[in-house]
Amino acid sequence: MKSFELVEPATIDEAVALLEPDDPGVRAIAGATALVPMMKARLFQPTRLVSLRRLDGALRGVHEHEGGLRLGALATLTELERSSRVRAVAPVMSRALRTLSNVRIRNVATLGGHLAHGDPHMDLPPVLMTLGARVRAVSRRGERWIDLNDLVLGYYQTTMAADELIAEVHVPAQPTGARTWYEKFTALSADDWPTVGVAVWYRTDAAGSDTTRPTVMTEARVAVSAATERPVRVPAAESALTGAAPDDATFRKAADAAADAVEPLADLRGSAAYKREMIRVHVRRALERAR
Amino acid sequence: MSARHERAVAFTLNGRRVGATVATHETILEVLQREFGLFGARESCGQGLCGCCTLLVNGTAVSGCLYFAAFADGAELTTVEGLAKNGELHPIQRAFVEKSGFQCGFCTPGFILMTKELLSRHPQPTEDEIRHYLSGNLCRCAAYPDIIAAVKRAAELMRA
Ligand SMILES: Cc1cc2nc3c(=O)[nH]c(=O)nc-3n(C[C@H](O)[C@H](O)[C@H](O)COP(=O)(O)OP(=O)(O)OC[C@H]3O[C@@H](n4cnc5c(N)ncnc54)[C@H](O)[C@@H]3O)c2cc1C
Ligand code: FES
Ligand code: FES
Numbered sequence: 028m029k030s031f032e033l034v035e036p037a038t039i040d041e042a043v044a045l046l047e048p049d050d051p052g053v054r055a056i057a058g059a060t061a062l063v064p065m066m067k068a069r070l071f072q073p074t075r076l077v078s079l080r081r082l083d084g085a086l087r088g089v090h091e092h093e094g095g096l097r098l099g100a101l102a103t104l105t106e107l108e109r110s111s112r113v114r115a116v117a118p119v120m121s122r123a124l125r126t127l128s129n130v131r132i133r134n135v136a137t138l139g140g141h142l143a144h145g146d147p148h149m150d151l152p153p154v155l156m157t158l159g160a161r162v163r164a165v166s167r168r169g170e171r172w173i174d175l176n177d178l179v180l181g182y183y184q185t186t187m188a189a190d191e192l193i194a195e196v197h198v199p200a201q202p203t204g205a206r207t208w209y210e211k212f213t214a215l216s217a218d219d220w221p222t223v224g225v226a227v228w229y230r231t232d233a234a235g236s237d238t239t240r241p242t243v244m245t246e247a248r249v250a251v252s253a254a255t256e257r258p259v260r261v262p263a264a265e266s267a268l269t270g271a272a273p274d275d276a277t278f279r280k281a282a283d284a285a286a287d288a289v290e291p292l293a294d295l296r297g298s299a300a301y302k303r304e305m306i307r308v309h310v311r312r313a314l315e316r317a318r
Numbered sequence: 319m320s321a322r323h324e325r326a327v328a329f330t331l332n333g334r335r336v337g338a339t340v341a342t343h344e345t346i347l348e349v350l351q352r353e354f355g356l357f358g359a360r361e362s363c364g365q366g367l368c369g370c371c372t373l374l375v376n377g378t379a380v381s382g383c384l385y386f387a388a389f390a391d392g393a394e395l396t397t398v399e400g401l402a403k404n405g406e407l408h409p410i411q412r413a414f415v416e417k418s419g420f421q422c423g424f425c426t427p428g429f430i431l432m433t434k435e436l437l438s439r440h441p442q443p444t445e446d447e448i449r450h451y452l453s454g455n456l457c458r459c460a461a462y463p464d465i466i467a468a469v470k471r472a473a474e475l476m477r478a
Contacts, residue, residue: 028343030323033388063384064365066343076342080389105378129454130432132366134378135385218453 028066032075039085039192043166045077046190055079055192057101057137060128061144079139079192086139086194089113094200100139100193108133117158117198119207119226123150126211126218139193142178145185145257148220152179152258153250154209157228160198166191179257205230206273208317210309214296222296223305224252227313229268241272249281249310254291254302263288264310273318282311327391331356332400340387347371347382349390350397358398358427362456369428369455373397379435398427401434409475410434410468419468421459428455433469437476443469 036042047053052074056062065071079086079101089110090097096116098107107113108124127133127150141151142162155175162173164187178185187193201207209226213219229247247268252258264285271277291302328337331354338353350356350373359382362370371382374396401408407415410433420426429452436443436451443451448469457465 030341030343032322033325033342033386059386059389060366060381060384063345063386067364078389125450128366129369130435130451131369131372131379131381131454132384135380216453 028063029072031073033078034075035078035081037081037083039082039165039194042077042079042082043190043192045075046166046192047075048188048190050074051189053077053189055139055143057140058103058135059140060132060136061140061146079137091116092197096196096198098138098196098198100137100195102138104128104133104136104138104141105130107138116201117154117207119158119209120151120154120198123154123209123211127151129218138196142175142196143185143187143193145179145181145183147179147182147255147257148224148253149258150209150211150221150224150252153224153226153252155196155198156250156258156260157207157226157248158198158201159248160196162196163194164191165194170194176260181257184257202230204233206317208313210313210316212305212309220296221253223254223302223309224258225306225309225313226250226252227310227317229273229314229317231273243270243272244268244277245270247281249285251285251289251306251310253296254306255289256292259289261285261288261310268314273314275315278311278314281314282307285310325388325391327388329390329392330394332396338387342386342388344387345383346373346375346385346387346390346395349387350382350395356397356399360424360427362424367454367456368425369432370425372428372431372455374431374435377435377438379432396431396434398430401430408434409478410437410472413472413475414465414468417464417468417471419461419465420457421461425455425457425459429457429465433472436469437473441477442473 056076057079086101087099114121160175207228211221212223214222227249229244231242232245247265249261249264264281267281267284286303286307291299293299323342326339340349359371359373361383362368364383366381366384372379373382375393410430440447
């Protein structure tokens, strides 16, 4: 690695003023767990890193907000994993965090760094996409909200501008009875990077006392990651679920629809054809486990 | 190298207040070895995967190979060299000796420090908790069953 200018601003205003819209050598740094490996591999050689670690309490914490969550960009993955608030609103997140990398990485990696990195193998983007989460981004120009579905564009590419910071993530209150699951398929150990990641979310109408009427799914969300160039929602699978009963036949139909619709990429974790089959298997499993 | 690319850092290392001048790109692992002659945390994968470079920063385990030395400023660092007190091994170290939780010993400092964080959070860990905590530490000698036995024994010794 080469040395660089390291700045450690105390306020968000100072931090965004130190970022440069047109200089790819200038970047924010939080836990450093994604950036250091890239620097060691010489994929990235910064001229200036703007450290967020001394920011005066801004961007921190796990807060309850209108029945949902407000998660500071500097919250560590360990903080999120242990948070009873996170578990209460989004147990699917707590579970996904348990096998995300290892304890040492989670102890320092931050939510903001996780989302801004833009690697399609990351575990939380598909989960947050199905939970309806949004990111609050700040820059010298003010702030804006980015839907998680629109954040990651491709390998290491996001819709964030070079001088924008993620300030926090909002997870909305989840409707009662919402069913969720994240299925992480790894080719090696359980906490390896996923070969395929599948997050599902659905809710059913309340059948109430009328037991003759079958329960149907009124809304469904399916996201696939890791096997693809970027985490994607799969509308074909979602429409196969919506209006149908959450039974095995429907789940198989949705899994087939996902396998047909998604464009997997070949890499050292498997060929495109293999990953297509793994998508079929794991969309079905995720739906069964959500039930 | 210009002054902007260097940093004077001060931290507590195994109970002692120390300082050093570090380059911005240096990891804490490199600085522990170069400035302080501490080799208990050692590099193997260099990518956060194996745990051989583990140290505690404010009581939390981190991979020294991915941790900038500049970020250690003001922190309290513990390496395996800091565990023994007055020539007496720490109970976790005694448990690893007693249960032979190693063969070559290269991975051992990492496992011991990881166990320290584990036992500070879960004084009576279940087998599942032990595996969860140690899943990011690799042992090429595959002493895993003995390591798990050592962690259980360490929990007993710490409670005693
Ligand atoms: C050994 C290892 C195994 C891993 N395994 C997994 C795995 O199985 N699953 C998984 O999902 N992930 C895995 N990861 C990746 C890990 O989740 C990321 O490294 C981590 O989340 C990045 O967070 P950070 O705070 O360290 O980011 P940094 O390295 O500090 O930054 C990453 C990127 O985000 C930018 N950035 C940081 N904070 C902000 C902000 N607030 N606003 C805007 N931009 C920002 C930086 O400029 C940089 O481009 C693994 C990592 C390692 C090292
Ligand atoms: S050398 Fe740091 S984790 Fe392997
Ligand atoms: S004892 Fe040899 S690597 Fe673990």
